Amino acid sequence: MSKNLSWVAIALALLAGSSAQAQEAPQTAVSPTAAGSTSVSLDIAFILDVAGAWYSRTPMEVGGHDPAKTGFNFQALEMSVQSNVDPYFRFVGNLALGLDGLEIEEAYGQTLSLPWGLQIRAGQILTRMGRMNTMHPHAWSFVDQSLMIGKFLGEDGSRGLGLELSWLIPLPWYVELVASATDAAGEATARSFLGGGEWNIHGMRDFLYTVGLKQFFPFGREWSLAWGLSGQVGPNATGHRNLTSIYATDLYLRYKPTGSPGRATLSLTVEGMYRVRQVPGDSLRDWGGYASLVWQFLQRWELGGRYEFVSGLAYDPLDPQWTTGRHRGALEASFYPSHFSRLRLQGTCDVPRWQTNPIWGAVLNLELAVGTHGAHVF
Amino acid sequence: MWMQLIKTGNTATRVALAIGFAAGVLASPGPAAGKVRVVATLPTLGSLVREIGGDRVGVEVLAAPGEDPHFVDPRPNLILSLNRADALVINGLELEAGWLPPLLQSARNGGIQVGSPGYLDASSVISRLDVPGGPVDRAQGDIHPGGNPHFLFEPESMSRIATAMAGLLSRVDPSGATIYAARGRELETRLNAAGREAAARVAALPPANRQVVAYHKSLTYLYRWLGLTEVTTIEPRPGIPPDPGHVAKVLSTMKTTGAKVILQEVFYPRSTSETLARLTGARLVVLPSGSEFDKGESVSDHVKEIADLVIRALSE
Known part of the structure; x- marks a missing residue:
């Protein structure tokens, strides 16, 4: 715990230093040409997510930062630190500070200028498995993680220590090929693979491999389509060199009319995964997915709907209760007082078929961002 | 992987790949072959580059016409433009802070990163206004700590940027330096005259x-x-x-x-x-x-x- 407090103290000290630099801004109303900066740029931001929630019965949330109980929920205090290290590397760190301790979501170095369209990330990384897995919780439209991610990848998504190589393929349109090798262990980050517990590396077969093909098609200035194919393979905890494979596809269609006052956008996201696990004497196969539609119709207002389904198995060592399919629907309304704060009201209806009654829920979430936070990817 | 998918995939997979390839070819503009490739974040900066570079330069603009420069969609095809660029011109003063950094980081192009010879921050050459005189606090709204970034409304700022752009183009294409310098001076004169006349x-x-x-x-x-x-x-x-x-x-x-x-x-x-x-x-x-x-x-x-x-x- 004292270690965690030290981290918090360091983070607050860094933020205080950053704030002090801002207060030393030039005092002139009209600056001379090309006024220079007095400090090296270091982007530090904190993003707080807290929520009040009500559920008709004991909720079955699957994400590590989901509002998982009736009452007040501390979802996360995310801290983001980013800066170029030198002309060759960029440092990216994302920490999640919770009431129970510190979690290093990501901490990696990224190359900036490798030739032939190559790029390497090394360190603790979120794997490029699908679309939602690459996004931090504050970038989600909904207040909770999708069932598919929680069940197949883990409550904190798929991430681990490792190395990623990506290649921007020289074609007329955007095509990126990504391959990474990461630790296959982690109860919250690799649950379909080695999961929790101690594991030793004996060879190349003991890593978790992720491969992805990301494509983007701009149809004019207003329509955008991103389509990804990705897959993971690695050892699972049942021994006997048994493997787990997960295949995924994701599609993101966005309409943003240019020249439209109020920044209106309409976004459709569809993502699905198919998992195959070798277990002694059998092969377990299940699947899941979600579709969401989010409409920002005014500068400050957004509405969204999401439907999810994840199948179940009669025998599943990871989720013994999840014996059949589970449906969940959600509606959300967001209000943005400014670009740096958000209020979200989300209603959910969770229908685990192995239970007799659905679980109804309502969540009011508050999100606040301070500091300089790196922009989000598309 | 592509070949394996083509060989082992079923008919639906092959059709999907073919549609993807055709859509990609149709949706993407072709590159300007044989020219110095310059990417400008905003249309006015793109027009300035085009007038100074003439037919020696191919210009691409990241922001769409009429798009709010604070909130440009960071579409991945913009990464492709940045990856192939010889030079990048940005407005600066954090106007593009909400969308450009991840594109630049993913561009894999050392020649246009901050501080490289192919990088120009236009705000570095203008006379800034609205520089905060005290502590910067978000309670004041979305304040730009380095000063007001909307200087492309002013001919004098444009003329200063034109001179800097001539220098940028000369760095990435030294054989055209004389031409760029002459066009830069000519444009500077035109802009200042238009500005004085309107004032x-x-x-x-x-x-x-x-x-x-x-x-x-x-x-x-x-x-x-x-x-x-x-x-x-x-x-x-x-x-x-x-x-x-x-x-x-x-x-x-x-x-x-x-x-x-x-x-x-x-x-x-x-x-x-x-x-x-x-x-x-x-x-x-x-x-x-x-x-x-x-x-x-x-x-x-x-x-x-x-x-x-x-x-x-x-x-x-």
Whole structure:
């Protein structure tokens, strides 16, 4: 715990230093040409997510930062630190500070200028498995993680220590090929693979491999389509060199009319995964997915709907209760007082078929961002 | 992987791949072969590069026409443009902070990263306004700590940038340095002349006619150029949409001062401005967010367009 407090103290000290630099801004109303900066740029931001929630019965949330109980929920205090290290590397760190301790979501170095369209990330990384897995919780439209991610990848998504190589393929349109090798262990980050517990590396077969093909098609200035194919393979905890494979596809269609006052956008996201696990004497196969539609119709207002389904198995060592399919629907309304704060009201209806009654829920979430936070990817 | 998918995939997989390939080819603009490739973040910067570079340079602009430069969609095809660029021109002063950094980090192009010879931050050569004189706090709204970034409304700023662009192009294409320098000087002269001519037209108007109301705090450089006075803004603080209480104050200020012109850029909501114009008899002028780069508009014509729009409203 004292270690965690030290981290918090360091983070607050860094933020205080950053704030002090801002207060030393030039005092002139009209600056001379090309006024220079007095400090090296270091982007530090904190993003707080807290929520009040009500559920008709004991909720079955699957994400590590989901509002998982009736009452007040501390979802996360995310801290983001980013800066170029030198002309060759960029440092990216994302920490999640919770009431129970510190979690290093990501901490990696990224190359900036490798030739032939190559790029390497090394360190603790979120794997490029699908679309939602690459996004931090504050970038989600909904207040909770999708069932598919929680069940197949883990409550904190798929991430681990490792190395990623990506290649921007020289074609007329955007095509990126990504391959990474990461630790296959982690109860919250690799649950379909080695999961929790101690594991030793004996060879190349003991890593978790992720491969992805990301494509983007701009149809004019207003329509955008991103389509990804990705897959993971690695050892699972049942021994006997048994493997787990997960295949995924994701599609993101966005309409943003240019020249439209109020920044209106309409976004459709569809993502699905198919998992195959070798277990002694059998092969377990299940699947899941979600579709969401989010409409920002005014500068400050957004509405969204999401439907999810994840199948179940009669025998599943990871989720013994999840014996059949589970449906969940959600509606959300967001209000943005400014670009740096958000209020979200989300209603959910969770229908685990192995239970007799659905679980109804309502969540009011508050999100606040301070500091300089790196922009989000598309 | 592609070959394996083609060989082992079923008919549906092959059809999907074929559709993807065809869509990609159709949706993507072709590269400008044999030319110096320059990417500009905003249309006006793109027009400046095109006029100085001429047929030696191929220019791509990241922001769409009419798009709010604070909130450009960071679409991955923009990464492709940045990956292939020899030079990058940005506005700077954090105007692109909400969308450009991840594109630049993913571009895998060391030649256009911050500090490299192919990188130009236009704000580094202009005379800045609205530099905060004290602590910067988000309670003040979306303040830019380095100063107001909307300097592309001012011919003098454009002319300074033109000179810097000639230097940029000379660094990435030394064989054309003489041409770029000459075109830069010529453009600088044209812009300064257009600026002086418009300023003189405004100076001939009575002082009461030179008062304006702006939607966003983005026209400071326009005021410096044309000698205008801003009596208030419709946004209570930069980036914060107006509430009824503030709109009532704006209405009162307009009646007290007699300001009869409301200026706003094309990407801001118009309903409040239209209501205020109706209640006070003021004229609403919707300014373009930048030059019509896609239609080949020159920056001199863009300057003239802005001046004509504003002066016509001030003169009525």
